[in-house]
Amino acid sequence: MTGMRNKPWASPLYVLYLAGAMAAMFAVYLWLAPGGHTAPQAQTEGELAIIPPKAMPVAPSVLRSSQGFGRIRVGIIAGHAGFDSGAVCDDGLTEVSVNTSIAGLVVNRLQREGIATDLLKEFDPRLEGYVATALVSIHADSCIYPEATGFKVASLEGSTNAANRSLVDCLTRHYAERTGLPFHEHSITYDMTQYHAFNEIAPLTAGAIIEVGFMLADRVFLTTQPELAADGITEGIQCFIREQRLQAQ
Numbered sequence: 744m745t746g747m748r749n750k751p752w753a754s755p756l757y758v759l760y761l762a763g764a765m766a767a768m769f770a771v772y773l774w775l776a777p778g779g780h781t782a783p784q785a786q787t788e789g790e791l792a793i794i795p796p797k798a799m800p801v802a803p804s805v806l807r808s809s810q811g812f813g814r815i816r817v818g819i820i821a822g823h824a825g826f827d828s829g830a831v832c833d834d835g836l837t838e839v840s841v842n843t844s845i846a847g848l849v850v851n852r853l854q855r856e857g858i859a860t861d862l863l864k865e866f867d868p869r870l871e872g873y874v875a876t877a878l879v880s881i882h883a884d885s886c887i888y889p890e891a892t893g894f895k896v897a898s899l900e901g902s903t904n905a906a907n908r909s910l911v912d913c914l915t916r917h918y919a920e921r922t923g924l925p926f927h928e929h930s931i932t933y934d935m936t937q938y939h940a941f942n943e944i945a946p947l948t949a950g951a952i953i954e955v956g957f958m959l960a961d962r963v964f965l966t967t968q969p970e971l972a973a974d975g976i977t978e979g980i981q982c983f984i985r986e987q988r989l990q991a992q
């Protein structure tokens with residue numbers, strides 16, 4: 744095979760050049776491959792979507808301020824308060840009364856734990872640019888469907904604030920644990936995921952809305968055991984604050 748010596752593709756220099764080009768291409772492939780140094784891709788908004796903390800932009804927050812952890816603040820919206828009655832049952836039981844009773848108990852519990860907490864109305868003027876560790880709006884579901892039972896929690900759809908997911912998870916877990924109610928996942932509506940307050944609060948304020956139960960099937964629970972509902976929400980918020988503290992370390 745000596746004749747190959749005269750062909751350029753057989754020369755040692757050319758082979759070296761080819762090897763170098765391949766190595767360079769491989770390096771480019773590694774650079775572009777998923778998990779490499781590319782910008783993190785947006786996660787889908789499914790129930791289980793997890794946005795890795797490292798993908799979040801580094802930004803100052805209430806918790807990560809130079810003043811440490813002393814500035815924790817929570818806002819609780821008593822759904823429909825100061826606006827309308829919300830859902831109304833045939834006998835006159837109103838959603839706003841259910842919401843207000845539970846919201847008041849949550850505020851008392853958080854304040855008892857030394858957490859600065861604001862009780863807010865549905866369209867409270869303080870919501871504009873509201874800066875807090877968390878904002879939770881308390882609502883109850885309609886008095887229409889005899890078979891519908893359970894609660895649900897949602898945050899702003901399409902949000903890149905990873906804290907929202909953590910807040911929803913903590914509330915869901917602890918509310919279910921305390922109340923024994925099932926999660927009624929198929930009735931999460933646009934009104935919940937595009938809840939007006941989510942677009943009013945400061946972007947770094949984690950926000951969630953909870954529908955504490957259905958006013959027909961869960962009526963006895965909602966009207967006679969608001970303390971249990973309040974315990975579940977309070978513990979969910981405490982869980983969220985703990986997680987934020989851990990992340991900030």
Ligand SMILES: [Zn+2]
Pocket residue numbers: 822823829830838882883
């Ligand atoms: Zn409502």
